[in-house]
Structures are given as structure tokens and as C-alpha cells.
Amino acid sequence: MALDDVRNRIDTIDTELLRLLNERAEMVHEVGEIKKANGLEFYAPEREESLLTKLAERNEQMGGKLPEQSVRAIYREIMSAALALETDFKIAYLGPAGTWTHQAAISKFGNSVDYLPQTNFADVFDAVARGKALYGVVPIENSTEGAVSHTLDLFADSPLKICAQVMLTIENNLIANIERDQITKLYSHPQVFGQCREWIHRNFPAADLVEVSSTTRAAELAAADPHGAALAGALAAELYGLSIVESSIQDSTTNTTRFLVLGRKTCPATGNDRTSIMFAVKDRPGSLYDALKPFNEFNINMSKIESRPSKKRNWEYFFFVDIKGHCTDPKLVTALEELSEHCSFIKILGSYPDTMRPE
Ligand SMILES: O=C(O)C(=O)C[C@]1(C(=O)O)C=C[C@@H](O)C=C1
DSSP: OOHHHHHHHHHHHHHHHHHHHHHHHHHHHHHHHHHHHHTOOSOOHHHHHHHHHHHHHHHHHTTOSSOHHHHHHHHHHHHHHHHHHHSOOEEEEESSTTSHHHHHHHHHHOSSSEEEEESSHHHHHHHHHTTSSSEEEEEEEETTTEEOHHHHHHHTTOOOEEEEEEEEEOOOEEEESSOGGGOOEEEEOHHHHHHTHHHHHHHOTTOEEEEOSOHHHHHHHHHTOTTEEEEEOHHHHHHTTOEEEEOOOOSSTTOEEEEEEEESSOOOOOSSEEEEEEEEEOSSTTHHHHHHHHHHHTTOOEEEEEEEEOSSSTTOEEEEEEEESOTTSHHHHHHHHHHHTTEEEEEEEEEEEOOOSOO
């Protein structure tokens, strides 16, 4: 076929696709009206999960040319447009624009919704609690650096629930607008310095390390410093017109950060869920051991445990535990009841799809 003929064929397909997308948008609008009338959540992570899984399966069955990742990316944007049609959809995130949290939020909610950058973790929680944003996105743990303790601490006094998680592969780069041999100062977020510790030791052992509040701020400062460079993502480099001097400098090739989506309600069960809880145990010997025993008894997989000072009383700790399953599963209900007997405080932070696939 001649080039023009193929392009004409593509034009016809695109017109048909557009007609179908608008037909879908009509349906989505109807879903939105039903949700409004019934006070339901507009964002439905469980439905998105099952839809994306089904589409990936169908694509494979039909021997589709598109890789699964592309199908998911295309539908991410279709659903983003759907959410924007259903309501005034705002997402608060740890800003400024260009941070890894911003990228995680976009990878979950797409480009059609509005994003509200916040200056710190508390403001993200606050924006959602006060209804300035429908959802918030915060980092919770990194595969090499561990827990983000700021986020954990904020759950103690928050009414918010976790409704989804986002896994993002983190690629840090050395970015600057000067030559490599002119660099004497490195700007970045402390977590990123931690993720690139060995690389810094090998490449810039004498450089001054300046810790700042975000990788975007690091890029901004590096752009104005004749001897400075930043360790940050590609989006931050683009925002401040910096070049990537060296890409992918993190010590671990599988450097991944897990982010949480916070909202007012948790997510319904999908069959593959994770539940996050926090609790404080009574002050007596063996209480933590006793508290965790029901998980063993009921064969519930515990994937994570962290502890943080409660900040309410000296030497009292909050434990943050993630378990496999949904908080409405009968065996989880019983195990959590048993656990609560050993606790001076317990809170279910939420149940949500346990997708470990990086976006
Ligand atoms: O099915 C729904 O609940 C919708 O709101 C529609 C839709 C979609 O585009 O398919 C959009 C957003 C939701 O998060 C999930 C699915």
C-alpha cells in the first residue's frame, strides 16, 4: 500500500476511535451521575485494576501488536479523562512540580486531572482532610532507604484512609548546566543521597552535599549555582533546563518507591489486597509477640513492620504493619479483633489493591 493510502486508513480508524471514546465518555458521565446520587467515590481503584487486568488479558488473547505496558498507559489516560468528566478532580501531592511524588501521582491519575503541589507531607494530608483535594499522594517507603517516617507519623491523628498504592521505579540522574569537572556541590533530597551513596563516594568523594526539601528544589538551586549539580529525576531537569550529565546513578538497579493514595474512604475488596494497620501495644512483657500471634494462627502473611515513637508518651511506640488480604475478609476480621485485645490503640489505615508492578 502507498503511504497516502495507509494514512487514509489510519484517519478512518482514528475517527472511529474518537467516536467510540466519546460514546464511552457518555457512559462515564452516567456513572458519575449515579455515583453523585448515591454518595459513592468517583475514583474506583478496584474497578480500574480489574479493567486494566482484563484488557491486558484480552490483548494477549487477540495477539495484539501493542505491548501490555502501552495498553495500560493508553487506558490510564482514558480513565484520567473519565475522572475529569465525572467531577472537579484535584490531587494534592508533595511538590513542587517535577518531584517523584508528582510523577507517581501522574502515573496513577493521568494528565487530565488537576494537581495541587503542597510544600510538606502534613499539607498533603490537610488538603484532603479539608476537601481542597479529593485525594493525596505521599511516599511511604523506598526499596533501599526504607520507610518515610514523616508519612507514618501523620497517620496517628489523621482521619484519612489509604485507597491505593503506586510503585514507581526511581531513576536518579546527575543534572547540571556545567561540565562534570566543574561540579563541587551536589544538591538533593536526603532520601536520594541515600539511594546514590556509593555512586557519590566513587564519583564525587570531596563534593559538598546540600540537603534540600525536594529534588525539584535541588534542580532549581543547581541551575543558579556556577559549581552546583543536582541528583534528581528527568522531569526536574526538564523543568529547570538542566542537562543530564549521567543517567541512572542510583546504587540499586531496582530502586523502587512505594507511594500511597489517601482519600476519605478505603477501597472495596479485589481478591488481591493489602491492609495497613497501626497500633500501640499494652505496656507489659510479651505484648508485641501476643499481638502478632493471630496473624500466624490464621496464616495471614505480614509483609512489613515498622515502629515509630508515638510522640504522645515517652518510650511508647506505634507499630505499622501491612498484611495480605482485605479488612472485610472474615479471617482478617477475627485476627484483627484478637490483635486489638493486646493493644492500647489500633487503627485500620486502609485496604487496597496489592499491585506490586511498577507503573
Ligand atoms: O466505573 C467507574 O466507576 C468509573 O468511574 C469509570 C472509570 C472508567 O473510565 O472506566 C473511571 C474512573 C474510575 O476510577 C474507574 C473507572
